[in-house]
Amino acid sequence: MLVKSAAAVALFSLISISSNASDKSICGRTDDRVPSTDAKVARALDSRTGTGGCTVTMIGRTCAISAGHCKSVLKIAEFNTPMSDSRGRIQHPGVEDVYEIDQESIVYRNGGVGNDYAVMKVLPNNVTGAYAGDIQGHYNVTFDRPVKGDVIRITGYGLDYNDDERNLAQQTHTGEIMSTSSRSGSATMTHVADTMGGNSGSSILKESTSEIVAIHTHGGCSSRGGSNSSTLIADHQILKDAITACLATEPQD
Known part of the structure; x- marks a missing residue:
């Protein structure tokens, strides 16, 4: 009788939620991600009891970004998440750190490498009434082209086959940009930061400025080389317009 490990069960459930879950990959022979506690970065789930999903990052008081192929799990954003349990099952934060995503606000495209994005509004917490960006903070997006x-x-909620407590919990890693390219309707940036399924939608920060330059979407690394892919914001006019429009309608208190 074949017994599935906790990580395998988590992988199965995650793939059922996000069609590109298995595309994320580790660059090189070792997984160099480390646990992190970035309050600006949330785990996206399809419900308050979801078992895995994607990654969302706040870019304003209410505005957030992720990947378009994550649309089915862009229902709940939970911040300040605990580590997973000893069987690799995610643990949820307190209700004050769980927010609903406004489904009517989501602007997205699931158009493959270079054209995969989502921009959305996160609703006020239904217990505290506070905006996520006010409590958790947010990153600025730059339209300047990285090189x-x-x-x-990259910080996000990827699978982890080596450590059950890190499985689908927040981890982070740095790497270099390998290339940027654009053509009509798409803009791509490749990189060698480690990611796994669940990192879909992770914002990509330029380390020297802590500004968002891209949205992580697809894998491509292996132990022998390669690179992962993202949607480059600077060269994607429709995405820039969606971000600008969302930020222009932020609540003013």
Whole structure:
């Protein structure tokens, strides 16, 4: 009788939620991600009792970004998440750190490498009434184009086959930009930061400025080389317009 490990069960459930879950990959022979506690970065789930999903990052008081292929799990954003349990099952934070995503606000495209994004509004917490960006903070998005060799950081909620408590819990890693390219309707940036399924939608920060330059979406690394892929914001006009429009309608208190 074949017994599935906790990580395998988590992988199965995650793939059922996000069609590209298995595409994320480790660059090189070792997984160099480390646990992190970035309050600006949330785990996206399909419900308050979800078992895995994608990653969302706040870019304003209410505005957030993720990947378009994550649309089915862009229902709940939970911040300040605990580590997973000894069987690799995610643990949820307190209700004050769980927010609903406004489904009517989501602007997204699941168009493959270079054209995969989601911009959305996060509703006020239904217990505290507070906006996520006010409590958790947010990152600024830059429309300046990064260059090959820039060091970037990716933080998100990927699978982990080596450590059950890190499985689908928040981890972070840095790597270099390998290339940028664009053509009509798409803009791609490749990189060698470690990721796994669940990192879909992770914002990519330029390490020197802590500004968001891209959205992580697809894998491509292996132990022998390769690179992971993202949607480059600076060269994607429709995505820039969606971000600008969302930020322009932020609540003013």
